[in-house]
Amino acid sequence: MCGVCGCGQATVEGRTAHDHHHGHDGHRHHAHGPEGRHAAAERSRILRVERDILGRNDARAASNRAWFAERGVLALNLVSSPGSGKTTLLVRSIADLGDTASIAVIEGDQQTSFDAERIRETGVPAVQVNTGKGCHLDAEMVARAAADLSPGPGGLLFIENVGNLVCPAAFDLGEAHKVVILSVTEGDDKPLKYPDMFHAADLMILNKVDLLPYVSFDMERCVDLARRVHPGLEVLRVSATRGDGLADWYRWILDRRAEAA
Amino acid sequence: MHEMSLTEGILRILETEAERQRFSTVKTVWLDLGVLSHAEPEAMAFCFDAVMKGTLAEGARLEIIRTPGAGWCMACAREIAVGSRFDPCPACGGFQIQITDGEQMRVRELEVA
Numbered sequence: 001m002c003g004v005c006g007c008g009q010a011t012v013e014g015r016t017a018h019d020h021h022h023g024h025d026g027h028r029h030h031a032h033g034p035e036g037r038h039a040a041a042e043r044s045r046i047l048r049v050e051r052d053i054l055g056r057n058d059a060r061a062a063s064n065r066a067w068f069a070e071r072g073v074l075a076l077n078l079v080s081s082p083g084s085g086k087t088t089l090l091v092r093s094i095a096d097l098g099d100t101a102s103i104a105v106i107e108g109d110q111q112t113s114f115d116a117e118r119i120r121e122t123g124v125p126a127v128q129v130n131t132g133k134g135c136h137l138d139a140e141m142v143a144r145a146a147a148d149l150s151p152g153p154g155g156l157l158f159i160e161n162v163g164n165l166v167c168p169a170a171f172d173l174g175e176a177h178k179v180v181i182l183s184v185t186e187g188d189d190k191p192l193k194y195p196d197m198f199h200a201a202d203l204m205i206l207n208k209v210d211l212l213p214y215v216s217f218d219m220e221r222c223v224d225l226a227r228r229v230h231p232g233l234e235v236l237r238v239s240a241t242r243g244d245g246l247a248d249w250y251r252w253i254l255d256r257r258a259e260a261a
Numbered sequence: 262m263h264e265m266s267l268t269e270g271i272l273r274i275l276e277t278e279a280e281r282q283r284f285s286t287v288k289t290v291w292l293d294l295g296v297l298s299h300a301e302p303e304a305m306a307f308c309f310d311a312v313m314k315g316t317l318a319e320g321a322r323l324e325i326i327r328t329p330g331a332g333w334c335m336a337c338a339r340e341i342a343v344g345s346r347f348d349p350c351p352a353c354g355g356f357q358i359q360i361t362d363g364e365q366m367r368v369r370e371l372e373v374a
Contacts, residue, residue, distance in 0.1 A: 044372055045284075045372070045373060046370055046372050046373075047278065047284075047371045048370050049371055050367060050368070051278075052365070053274065053292075053368060054267070054270060054366060055270070056270060057270070134266070166263070167263035167266075169299060170263055170299035171263070171266075192347050196346070199360075229347050231357045231358065
C-alpha cells in the first residue's frame with residue numbers, strides 16, 4: 001500500500017485491485033541530487049499540456065461501457081450515503097427479478113465482505129471490492145470485478161458503490177446510469193447539500209417510505225430541490241422492505257435493459 | 262477525500278509527460294479547476310503537497326485557476342453565469358439550466374526543467 005494516500009490497498013476479493021503504482025517504486029526519490037536540481041533550474045521551460053486529471057479513469061470507463069454494450073449488459077451504479085438501504089433493495093430486487101434476468105453484483109465497501117455474502121445468499125454471483133482507505137469505486141476496480149463475474153448477454157450488473165454522497169459522483173465506472181438512493185430518514189435537503197451526486201444520477205429512489213409517518217421528511221420539497229440541481233430527474237418512491245413502488249423500479253430497470261440490448 | 266485520487270491523477274500525467282517531453286523536474290503546475298467541478302481547491306492543494314513528496318514534482322508550486330461556471334437557461338434560451346449547481350437563472354429565477362462550462366479538472370501547463 002502507498003503510505004502517502006492509502007491507495008493500492010483496494011482489493012477485489014483478496015487480490016489487489018490497482019495495477020497502477022503511482023510510480024512509488026519509480027518515483028525519482030533520490031535520482032536527483034542537489035547539483036542535478038541546480039543544473040536543471042537554469043533551463044526551465046513552460047509546456048502546454050491540457051490533460052484531464054480523470055482522463056485515465058474516463059478512458060477505462062469508456063472501455064467498460066463498450067464491453068457492457070457488446071454483451072448487451074445493463075450496468076447500474078447505485079450510489080447513496082451509508083445506510084440508505086441499497087443492499088436491502090438489491091436483495092429484494094434479485095429475489096423478485098431473478099426469474100426474468102441473469103444478475104451479477106459488484107459490492108464496494110472500504111472493508112468486510114458482508115454485503116457480497118448477503119448477495120450470494122440469494123444465489124447470484126457477487127464480487128466484493130474493498131477500497132481500503134479509498135472512498136469510491138473507480139473504473140479499473142470495476143473492470144477487474146466485471147471480468148471475474150463475466151455477466152451473460154442481456155444480464156443485469158448492479159454495482160453497489162461505497163456509501164458516500166460525495167466522491168463516487170466524480171468517477172465514471174462505465175455504467176449506463178447512476179441511480180441515487182436517498183432514504184426518508186436522512187433529511188429532505190440532501191440534494192442541495194450534495195448537489196454533484198444528484199446532478200450525476202439519472203434516477204432518484206426515495207427509499208423507506210414506510211417510515212414517513214415517523215420522520216419529518218417533506219417528499220415534495222426533496223423532489224423540488226433535486227430537480228433544481230437536475231431538471232427532469234426521474235423519481236421513484238419505494239419501500240424495499242414493505243414493497244411500495246418496487247413494481248415501478250423493476251419496470252424502470254427492464255425498460256433500460258431493453259434499450260441496452 | 263477523493264481529492265487524493267485526483268491528485269494521483271495529476272502525478273500520472275506528470276510522469277507520462279516527463280517521459281514524452283523529456284524533463285526530470287516539475288516546478289509549477291497550472292491546474293484548471295472549474296467552480297462546478299468535483300474538487301475543492303484547498304483539499305487539492307493539501308493533497309498535492311503530500312502526493313508529490315519524493316516524486317519529480319516534490320516541492321512544486323500548484324497554481325489553481327478557478328474557471329467560471331456557465332449554463333444554458335432553457336426557459337430564457339440564453340447563456341447565463343452559474344455559481345453553483347442550485348443557483349436559479351438570474352433573469353427568470355427558474356432552474357431549467359443545462360451546465361455548459363465550469364466542470365473541468367485539467368492540467369493546463371507545466372513549468373519543467
